[in-house]
Amino acid sequence: QVQLVESGGGSVQAGGSLRLSCAASGDTYTKYDNRCMGWFRQAPGKSREGVAFVADDGSTTYADSVKGRFTISQDRAKNTLSLQMNSLKPEDSAMYYCTARLAAYKIRCTMPPISPPYWGQGTQVTVSA
DSSP states (O other), rough: OOOOEEEEEEHHHHHHOOEEEEEEEEEHHHHHHHEEEEEEEETTTTTTEEEEETTTHHHHHOTTTTTTEEEEEEEEETTEEEEESSSSOOOOOOEEEEEEEESSOOOOOOSSOOOOOOOOEEEEEEEEE
């Protein structure tokens, strides 16, 4: 199985910063070396949006709406994923989900994202004007 546990959400004023973290674990997670880890978000009344993704070779990809403001990173030794969010805007307010795609072969990890099978429970980010 795969467990993804997010932390670090909260409330901040526009222009502020937050750092989200995700701890990954489980037999299935550690079984596969080819991974696409990432973050999705969903605001009330809006469709789900892929935000940022990182492949097992360290390459990253971002939604246009967050480029230059968000940075995704991973520590494969510790099985953790992070999302540093700077210059936050009210439109960044959403529930943020850590996600994982795993495979025994190299997989695409670029935009537009392929819907991942593994999701965390989500962490709320609220940005006030």
